[in-house]
Amino acid sequence: MFSFFKKNPKPELDSVPEIAAPVVEAPIEEDAPVALPAIAPAEAKRSWLARLKSGLSKTSSNLTTLFIGARIDDDLYEELEAALLMADTGVDATQFLLTELKRCVKDQKLTEAAQVKSALRQLMIKLLEPLQKPLELGRHQPMVMMITGVNGAGKTTTIGKLAKHLQAHRQSVLLAAGDTFRAAAREQLTIWGERNNVSVIAQESGDPAAVAFDAVHSASAKGINVVMVDTAGRLPTQLHLMEELKKIKRVTAKAMADAPHEILLIIDGNTGQNALMQVKAFDDALGLTGLVVTKLDGTAKGGVLAAIARTRPIPVYFIGVGEQIEDLQPFNAEEFVTALLGDASD
Numbered sequence: 180m181f182s183f184f185k186k187n188p189k190p191e192l193d194s195v196p197e198i199a200a201p202v203v204e205a206p207i208e209e210d211a212p213v214a215l216p217a218i219a220p221a222e223a224k225r226s227w228l229a230r231l232k233s234g235l236s237k238t239s240s241n242l243t244t245l246f247i248g249a250r251i252d253d254d255l256y257e258e259l260e261a262a263l264l265m266a267d268t269g270v271d272a273t274q275f276l277l278t279e280l281k282r283c284v285k286d287q288k289l290t291e292a293a294q295v296k297s298a299l300r301q302l303m304i305k306l307l308e309p310l311q312k313p314l315e316l317g318r319h320q321p322m323v324m325m326i327t328g329v330n331g332a333g334k335t336t337t338i339g340k341l342a343k344h345l346q347a348h349r350q351s352v353l354l355a356a357g358d359t360f361r362a363a364a365r366e367q368l369t370i371w372g373e374r375n376n377v378s379v380i381a382q383e384s385g386d387p388a389a390v391a392f393d394a395v396h397s398a399s400a401k402g403i404n405v406v407m408v409d410t411a412g413r414l415p416t417q418l419h420l421m422e423e424l425k426k427i428k429r430v431t432a433k434a435m436a437d438a439p440h441e442i443l444l445i446i447d448g449n450t451g452q453n454a455l456m457q458v459k460a461f462d463d464a465l466g467l468t469g470l471v472v473t474k475l476d477g478t479a480k481g482g483v484l485a486a487i488a489r490t491r492p493i494p495v496y497f498i499g500v501g502e503q504i505e506d507l508q509p510f511n512a513e514e515f516v517t518a519l520l521g522d523a524s525d
C-alpha cells in the first residue's frame with residue numbers, strides 16, 4: 180500500500196492519480212493549489228524503496244551480515260543481540276525478538292541461517308505493524324494538527340513537506356507560526372508559505388497559544404481544510420515549556436471544541452533511545468496521536484521503531500529519509516523491515 184492518508188468516514192474516491200489516495204469531503208476552493216508529484220506510482224514506489232533501503236543501510240548492514248554463512252548456535256544469537264542493541268532496538272524489544280525467534284526456530288525446526296533471518300523478518304513486521312496507521316483526512320473542518328518536538332528534530336521541514344502532500348491531496352492548508360521564540364523560525368515559515376501559496380498566521384511576538392487560536396478561527400471562517408500549528412523546539416525537561424504546549428492545546432480547544440485533532444511529535448531517528456524518552460515525555464504531557472520519525476537516512480539507530488512499538492506504540496504516520504519532499508512517506512512495517520533485512524526471498 181502506498182497511500183498517504185486515509186479518509187474518514189466512507190470513501191468517496193475522486194482519486195489523485197499519482198498516489199492512490201483519498202480525497203477530502205470538506206469543501207475545496209476552486210483555485211486551491213495542487214502540487215502533484217511528478218512521478219508515476221510504480222516508479223515513485225521503487226524510488227522510495229531504494230531511498231529507504233539506502234537510508235537504512237547503516238542499520239541493516241550489522242543485522243544482515245551476521246547471518247551470512249552462520250550456523251544456528253549461541254554465537255549467532257549473541258551476535259544478533261549485539262546488533263539489535265547497537266541499532267538502538269532497546270533491551271526490551273531485543274529480548275522479546277530473541278525469545279520469539281528461538282521459539283520459532285525450535286517449533287519450526289529451522290536448520291539454515293537464512294531461515295532464521297526470514298523468521299526474524301516476520302517477527303519484526305508483526306512487532307512494527309501496530310505502528311502503521313494512515314493519517315485520516317476529512318474528519319473535521321478544519322482538521323487541526325499541533326506539531327511538537329525538540330529543537331532541530333525536523334518540525335519545520337516536516338510541516339513544509341506535509342503541507343505539499345496535503346495540497347497534492349486537494350487539502351487547503353493554513354500554517355500557524357507558533358514558534359514565537361525565534362523570529363527566524365517565524366520568518367522561515369512565512370517565506371516558505373509565500374513561495375508555496377500557503378497562508379501563514381504569524382504574530383510579531385507574544386503567545387503561541389493566541390497564534391493557534393487565531394489560526395483555527397481564520398481557517399474556520401475561510402473554509403480551510405487543515406491547520407498545522409508549528410511550535411518552538413523544547414526539551415521535555417524544560418517543564419515551563421512543556422506547560423506552554425499544554426496551554427496551546429487548551430486554548431486551541433477553546434477555538435474549536437474537539438481540536439487539536441492530531442498532536443504529532445517529530446523525532447530525529449538519529450537520536451535512538453533518546454527519541455524513546457521524548458515519546459514518553461511528550462505523550463505523558465499532551466497525549467500524542469502520532470509520530471513522524473525524520474532523518475532515518477544515514478542512521479545506524481533505525482531499531483528505535485521496535486523500541487517504540489514495545490513501549491509506547493503510538494502510530495508512526497510518516498518516516499523521513501532526506502530533505503526532499505518525496506523523502507517523507509507513510510510508515511509501512513513491511514517496507515521498513517524489507518529495507519532492513521531484505522525481502523522474503525532473500
Ligand SMILES: Nc1nc2c(ncn2[C@@H]2O[C@H](COP(=O)(O)OP(=O)(O)OP(=O)(O)O)[C@@H](O)[C@H]2O)c(=O)[nH]1
Nearest residue numbers: 330331332333334335336412473474499500501502
Ligand atoms: N538528512 C535529513 N535531514 C533532515 C530530515 N528532516 C529534516 N532534516 C534537516 O534537519 C534540520 C533541522 O530541521 P528543521 O525542520 O529546521 O527542525 P526544527 O525541528 O523545526 O528545528 P527548530 O525550529 O530549531 O526546533 C534541517 O537542516 C533539515 O533540512 C531528514 O529526514 N533527513
